[in-house]
Amino acid sequence: MLYAGFMSAAPPSAPTPQEPVEPPQLLQLGLGDDEPCLRADAARNRARLLEAAAGLVAARGADAVTMEEVAAAAGVGKGTVFRRFGDRTGLLMALLDHGEKKLQAAFLSGPPPLGPGAPPAERLRAFGRAALRRTVEDLELQLAAEPEAGRRFTVPPYRVRHHHVALLLRQAAPDADCDLLAHTLLAQLDPALVHHLTHQCGMPARRLEDAWTDLVDRITGTTA
């Protein structure tokens, strides 16, 4: 368990009487664990919901599935879904959690060139390739899970990626505004963009990878 769950800290509004969704996630990047100790029935329902959702999504496509259907398929009430996952996006993101954690594991503590050990520019190039591949894997879901505009950058998986890229950049291009530059780099991995380019413009995935590499080279000044 490397990092943390997915959900943002539930209802952003003032002291909701409703309890928070999943872990409060104050986000000290790099540790923490989901499911802080769910009550037996709650845990069971969570599992059922995830399974039901996965099934329906696989069968009919993410955006043809309604929350009520998922609840029904899992044999629970609609309220339960929302209490557990906050909102539709939350549920969808939970479905992606596993894959994302694996990627995080790989770049935070896996073997080089993705993990520590390789030179930063090299790691950046590897990161892009890996992330791109992961995105292509289940583009559809990833697209459907995209949070409403305002939250795109606040959601934990994005923050982790951003943190990582910024870190590498600070080593590879010390004189740049790395925080901002990291956002720019990440934009090239945005599922919506990847979808647009591959599905609507018919670009091969390979071209995206090459462009990433080239971009890293230009920005860091390295070539490799």
Add this chain to the structure above:
Amino acid sequence: MLYAGFMSAAPPSAPTPQEPVEPPQLLQLGLGDDEPCLRADAARNRARLLEAAAGLVAARGADAVTMEEVAAAAGVGKGTVFRRFGDRTGLLMALLDHGEKKLQAAFLSGPPPLGPGAPPAERLRAFGRAALRRTVEDLELQLAAEPEAGRRFTVPPYRVRHHHVALLLRQAAPDADCDLLAHTLLAQLDPALVHHLTHQCGMPARRLEDAWTDLVDRITGTTA
């Protein structure tokens, strides 16, 4: 009239019996005109709606305004709003149309360094500054108008900007994948990102402008 309206070509689904929204917009970049010849009453209602919407948005913020309210305030039925503008996003975008056209005018045919006449890298830098300023101007609305994930890159104003940036890039960095690079550059002007950085991270607008300039320099290899 420089370019064209805002709406994408209405209901993407098969031959809707409903007529298309605004101009079909087959989008030959650079010409065309809105309101292809609305019937008298339709034109009147369109104007009323725009006015009503602008008023409500200004008064209470974009996302506290419902379509039904706008319709009521304009003294028309809800159906009319949707027929004219397609969907909520369409209406909001129409509200932004004027400002966007002005910007387009400036970089397509205005005076240098924004318009033709200056060297490409220079024009790029100017473009970023101008776009950034325009975005900050009415961030709130721009944010609320953001189309659902899939369409972000298909919407006319984005396409125009992309086309323009790609064009300049082809001159300033002929050996790069300019189409893709253009998307990357534009990502730094994304209203959602600008909002995040300025409002949630407290960055001054100035820093964004500097980062843009720096990014252009790194990508084109030029300096200043």
Add this chain to the structure above:
DNA sequence: ACACAATGCGGACCGGGGTCCGCTTTGCAG
């Protein structure tokens, strides 16, 4: 074993976006 917080459950309910279709208005042709 029992009581009693605390935690979770579920489904009625709400609000708003988007659709539909029978009726009205427009404006052109004769």
Add this chain to the structure above:
DNA sequence: CTGCAAAGCGGACCCCGGTCCGCATTGTGT
């Protein structure tokens, strides 16, 4: 001026995401 097709109108309607709150389940302390 009149008739008539096309264009436009509007509001009842549907659907779905999200909320709420009285009731049921847990599991802990004694």
